[in-house]
Amino acid sequence: MIIVSAADECFAAHFAAMLHSAWTHHPTADFRLLDCGIKPETIADLKGFATIRGIRLTVIKIDIAMLRDLPTTKLLSVAAYARVLIPELFLDSVERVLYLDADCIVVGDLTALWQFDMGNAAIAAVPDQMEHGLDLDEQCDVNSGVMLMNLAIWRRERLASVALAFARNHLPSLCDQPSINVACAGKIAYLPERWNFLLNKPDRLERWSEPSIIHCAGPKKPWVYSDVPFAPIYLYHRNQTPFAIEPPRTPFRSSLRKTLNLLIGRRKYWDQLIIARRSQAFATAYFDRIAQAGLIA
Numbered sequence: 001m002i003i004v005s006a007a008d009e010c011f012a013a014h015f016a017a018m019l020h021s022a023w024t025h026h027p028t029a030d031f032r033l034l035d036c037g038i039k040p041e042t043i044a045d046l047k048g049f050a051t052i053r054g055i056r057l058t059v060i061k062i063d064i065a066m067l068r069d070l071p072t073t074k075l076l077s078v079a080a081y082a083r084v085l086i087p088e089l090f091l092d093s094v095e096r097v098l099y100l101d102a103d104c105i106v107v108g109d110l111t112a113l114w115q116f117d118m119g120n121a122a123i124a125a126v127p128d129q130m131e132h133g134l135d136l137d138e139q140c141d142v143n144s145g146v147m148l149m150n151l152a153i154w155r156r157e158r159l160a161s162v163a164l165a166f167a168r169n170h171l172p173s174l175c176d177q178p179s180i181n182v183a184c185a186g187k188i189a190y191l192p193e194r195w196n197f198l199l200n201k202p203d204r205l206e207r208w209s210e211p212s213i214i215h216c217a218g219p220k221k222p223w224v225y226s227d228v229p230f231a232p233i234y235l236y237h238r239n240q241t242p243f244a245i246e247p248p249r250t251p252f253r254s255s256l257r258k259t260l261n262l263l264i265g266r267r268k269y270w271d272q273l274i275i276a277r278r279s280q281a282f283a284t285a286y287f288d289r290i291a292q293a294g295l296i297a
Contacts, residue, residue: 001026001028001029001030001098001110001111001114002029002030002031002032002094002096002097002098003022003026003030003031003032003097003098003099003100004031004032004033004034004083004086004097004098004099004100005018005019005032005033005034005099005100005101005102005104006033006034006036006062006079006082006083006102007033007034007035007036007038007079007102008036008037008038008077008079009037009038009039009042010077011079011102011103012038012039012042012046012102012243013238013241013243013245014102014103014216014223014238015033015046015102016046016049016238016241016242016243017105017234017237017238017241017243018100018101018102018103018104018105018106018237019031019033019046019050019055019057019241020053020237020238020240020241021104021105021106021107021233021237022100022106022110023053023055024106024237024290024295025106025107025108025109025110025295026106026109026110027054027055028056029056030056030058031050031055031056031057031058032057032058032059032060032089032097033046033057033058033059033060034060034062034079034082034083034085034086034089035059035060035061035062036062036064036077036078036079036082037064037077037079043059045242045243046059046242047059048242049241049242060089062079062082062085064078064079067081067082069168070164070167070168070175072175076175076176080175080176081164081167081175081176083099083144083147083176083180084159084160084163084164084176084179084180084183085160086099086149086151086154087149087151087154087155087159087160088155088160090151092152092155094151095150095151095152096114096118096148096149096150096151097149097151098110098113098114098146098147098148098149099146099147099148099149100145100146100213101146101215101217103145103215103216103217104145104146104196104214104215104216105213105214105216105230105233105234105237106212106213107211107212107213107214107230107233107286108194108211108212108213109212110212110213113148113191113195113212114148116148116189116191118148118150118189119189120150120153120187121150121153121184121187121188121189122149122150122153122154122157122159122183122184122187122188123142123147123148123149123150123180123184123187123188123189124148124188124189124191125142125143125144125146125147125148125188125189125190125191125196126142126143126146126190126191126192126193126195126196127141127142127143127190127193128141128142128143128177128198141181142180142181142188142190143177143196143198143215143217144176144177144180144181145196145198145215145217146191146195146196146213146215147180148189148191153187157187159183159184160183162182162183163176163179163180163182163183164179166178166179166182166183167179192209193209193211194209194210194211194212194213195212195213196213196215197209197211197213197214197215198215198217198218199214199215199217199218199220199222199228199229199230200217200218200219200220201218208275208278210282211230214230214233214234216228216234219252220252222234222235222248223235223238223245223248224248224250225250225251225252226247226248226249226250226251226252227251227252227253227276228252229275229276229279230279230282230283231247231248232283232287233283233286233287235247236287258272258273
């Protein structure tokens, strides 16, 4: 299994948490980090951590100068585009990789995902309702934070060039994501939501599902707010790395606001309360499971 991620200095610590979580479940996986502007001392910390743990980590330096003309946002840097360079960074003999955003946390076995039959698809990913202001085919909307990539298709059809050209011409607000959707249109296999559980999505009970990969997308960041679903899992894996932090104390929503909205019967807040309790139960079961398997550090 080859797992690839990308990060700049701002996301290096989150990558370390993701790395530890994925290695916990797949200790023999081959990990590649696309370095998009990480400080040398941080790279040294990451490599030292990987060596001590026995993690197979290779760091690939990316020349971000060639990406600087691409559109970015306050939250998304040019590192977001590094994933489209992956097909050219591997030998032709490597036909498949699993890309994970640096702010993902793996909470289950990924074997079924890695072995997923892609057929002639360029990527396999989870559907996402994007808000980018572009008139795109809804059938090709997927989240680019978790992608099983068929590198042979990407190389043969020069999909990286198509994606980067679209980004330069249309300036999409979500950076790489609309570009990848356009480049891979008609060549996308759809995955169940558990393979990319977006923290900004489960605000309704019907959107709840138990995850195998948690993606800390959106404003609810477990390193910023104390009441984010699955925060204890993120903090556990983060604190096994050289970038340990104290649990945040500020809630995303104040207790008073939650209580008032619960009292007036707002469904959204009752759903969020139930989701919070389900995520707590999931976290408890998760720690029990990895402890019984001898995976707790």
